[in-house]
Amino acid sequence: MKKFALHWQILVALVLAVLYGIYLGEHVNLVAWMGDVFLRALKMIIIPLVLSSIISGVANIGSAENLGRLGIKTILYYISTSTLAILTGLVLVNIFKPGAGADLNLIESVDLGLASDSLGATLIKIIPENIFSAFSENTQMLSVILFSILFGFFITRVPERAGGLLTDFFNAVFEVMMKLTLFIIKFTPFGIFGLVAIKIAEQDNLMALLHGMGLYIMVVLLGLAIHAGVILPLILKFIGRIHPIRHLKAMQTPLITAFSTSSSNATLPLTMEAIEMNAGVSGKISSFTLPLGATINMDGTALYECVAVMFIAQAYGVELSFIQQMIVVITALLASIGAAGIPMAGLVMITIVLTAVGLPLEGVGLILAVDRLLDMFRTSVNVWSDSCGAVVIAKSEGEILKV
Ligand code: ASP
Numbered sequence: 392m393k394k395f396a397l398h399w400q401i402l403v404a405l406v407l408a409v410l411y412g413i414y415l416g417e418h419v420n421l422v423a424w425m426g427d428v429f430l431r432a433l434k435m436i437i438i439p440l441v442l443s444s445i446i447s448g449v450a451n452i453g454s455a456e457n458l459g460r461l462g463i464k465t466i467l468y469y470i471s472t473s474t475l476a477i478l479t480g481l482v483l484v485n486i487f488k489p490g491a492g493a494d495l496n497l498i499e500s501v502d503l504g505l506a507s508d509s510l511g512a513t514l515i516k517i518i519p520e521n522i523f524s525a526f527s528e529n530t531q532m533l534s535v536i537l538f539s540i541l542f543g544f545f546i547t548r549v550p551e552r553a554g555g556l557l558t559d560f561f562n563a564v565f566e567v568m569m570k571l572t573l574f575i576i577k578f579t580p581f582g583i584f585g586l587v588a589i590k591i592a593e594q595d596n597l598m599a600l601l602h603g604m605g606l607y608i609m610v611v612l613l614g615l616a617i618h619a620g621v622i623l624p625l626i627l628k629f630i631g632r633i634h635p636i637r638h639l640k641a642m643q644t645p646l647i648t649a650f651s652t653s654s655s656n657a658t659l660p661l662t663m664e665a666i667e668m669n670a671g672v673s674g675k676i677s678s679f680t681l682p683l684g685a686t687i688n689m690d691g692t693a694l695y696e697c698v699a700v701m702f703i704a705q706a707y708g709v710e711l712s713f714i715q716q717m718i719v720v721i722t723a724l725l726a727s728i729g730a731a732g733i734p735m736a737g738l739v740m741i742t743i744v745l746t747a748v749g750l751p752l753e754g755v756g757l758i759l760a761v762d763r764l765l766d767m768f769r770t771s772v773n774v775w776s777d778s779c780g781a782v783v784i785a786k787s788e789g790e791i792l793k794v
Contacts, residue, residue, distance in 0.1 A: 397576070397577075397580070398643040398644055398647075401580050401647050402647075403580070404580035405587060405651075408583065408585075408586075408591065412587065412589070412591025412594075413591060413592075417592075419592040419593075422585050424585065425581045425584060425585030426582055427585065428578075428582070429578055429579070429581065429585065429586070430582065430586070432575045432582075433575060433582075433657040433661075434656075434657060436660055437660070440568045440569075440572065440660055440682075441532070441535055441659070441682045442526075443565040443568050444565050444674075444679075445539035445543060445678060445679065445683075446542050446546070447543070447558065448674065448676075448677075449540050449543025450546040450557070450558045450561060450562075451558065451562070451674075452675060452679065455544070461676075461784070464787065465679070465680050465683060465684075465780065466683075466687075468784060469684060472623065472626070472690050473689065473690050473693040473776075476618045476622075476691070476693050476694040476772075477693045477694055477696075477697045477720050477724060479618050479622065479694060480610075480693075480698040481697050481719070481720060483698070484701040484702065485701070489607040489609070489705070490607070490701065490704065491705050491706075493607070493705070513729055517533045517534055517537055519531065522538050525538070532685075532686045533686055533687070546558055565674070569664065569667075572664055576644065576661055579647075579661070582651075583647065604758075607702050608761055610702075611694070611695055611698050611699075611769075612765075612768060614694045615691055615695075615768050618690055618691075618694060618772060619690075619691075619775050623635075623775065623776060623779045630783055633786060633792065638778070638779070638794040641665055641669035641670045641793070642662075642669070642774075642778050643665075645658050645778070649775075650767050650768070650771045652770070653735070653763070653766040653767050654733050654734055654770060655685040655732030655770055656685055656686075656733060657732075658770075659681065659732070662681055662685070662774055662777060663678070665778070666681060666782070669794075670778070670782050670785075671794070672785040672792060673790055676781065676788060677785070680777075680781045680785075684776070684777030685773075685777055686731075687728045688776055688780060689728070689732075689769075689776075690773060690776040691768065691772030691773045691776070692737040692740075692769050692770075693723050693727035694769070695769045696740060696741055696744050697719055697720065697744075699741055700744045700754075701716075701719065703755075703758070704748070706754070707750065707751070715748050718747050719744055719748060722743055722744040725743065726741065726743045727740070732773070734766055735762060737769065738755065738758075738766075741755055
């Protein structure tokens with residue numbers, strides 16, 4: 392008999408979790424631990440996975456010229472799709488004006504606990520003072536990536552014997568990490584069951600929220616749907632010559648996981664597995680593009696930053712000029728690049744965009760209540776966009792894929 396495929400198991404888990412959350416909400420503690428265990432297991436492997444995948448990826452790419460070409464191509468691709476996402480959001484928010492007439496009494500007090508740095512300071516901080524403390528913080532992924540790229544690159548610059556030894560070593564570590572990832576993935580249905588059940592059980596005021604913030608939620612979701620369902624598939628089809636539906640099927644497990652965990656980082660192991668096993672991208676390309684994508688390429692977050700800030704401006708009755716709206720576009724892009732791939736990181740980054748156009752930071756209080764809900768959707772779009780980037784770039788490097 393054919394084995395019950397993982398994505399069906401996950402789907403069943405999702406349905407059961409919703410039912411459990413609704414009918415047995417008060418006993419949610421009995422199952423919530425499963426989500427906790429799953430998330431912790433994913434987080435456990437992120438740093439060694441990113442480190443070994445980038446080092447082995449870069450060491451195998453070989454020449455500085457190849458690395459430079461792949462790096463520039465990847466970064467340009469990511470920035471372009473994020474910008475497209477922001478512009479989609481900008482158009483929609485100007486058409487629907489969800490903030491006009493929004494109730495300012497809804498403002499909740501917020502303590503984001505994090506003063507955002509200036510752009511210059513943020514860039515400087517990418518260079519870690521101590522690489523081991525960067526390993527222990529899951530918000531410092533850019534530092535880990537920078538260190539890994541440098542380390543991988545200089546492996547190719549040492550004499551043959553040492554270089555070969557290190558390349559073999561990191562290839563081997565990466566292989567083990569992927570095996571470990573596969574093992575953890577087997578438990579995804581249980582993890583998702585726990586994560587979703589608790590979310591459903593805690594949403595008693597969902598209806599009230601939907602009512603008060605309906606138009607805002609709708610504009611964000613519509614923007615995400617257009618970007619993920621129209622723009623990215625068009626890029627897949629016409630630039631990558633890839634079948635969007637087949638690619639979507641290949642990515643089911645990471646997408647549902649992104650939705651349930653609201654974390655691109657936590658989903659990364661599953662994204663890498665799906666891109667290599669189901670889509671057929673080589674380890675060389677996927678191990679470079681995906682960890683980078685999970686950190687800097689957040690189309691969903693970029694769109695969200697723009698819509699949220701425009702919403703806040705509208706709620707305060709501030710008319711933003713064309714130039715100011717362009718500043719929103721640019722800072723939303725930077726904020727999405729800087730946002731960590733963890734839950735609600737995008738909310739914190741909104742302060743950068745608000746500051747850039749002189750809006751009050753308390754405005755964040757307006758959107759706080761629905762942020763967690765929207766985070767699930769934007770994170771799925773973030774992961775979807777990373778995966779589209781990986782296959783398009785693999786195709787452009789002449790790889791033959793399964794999708
Ligand atoms: N949760 C998102 C992610 O991990 C980031 C965000 O908050 O927008 O991709």
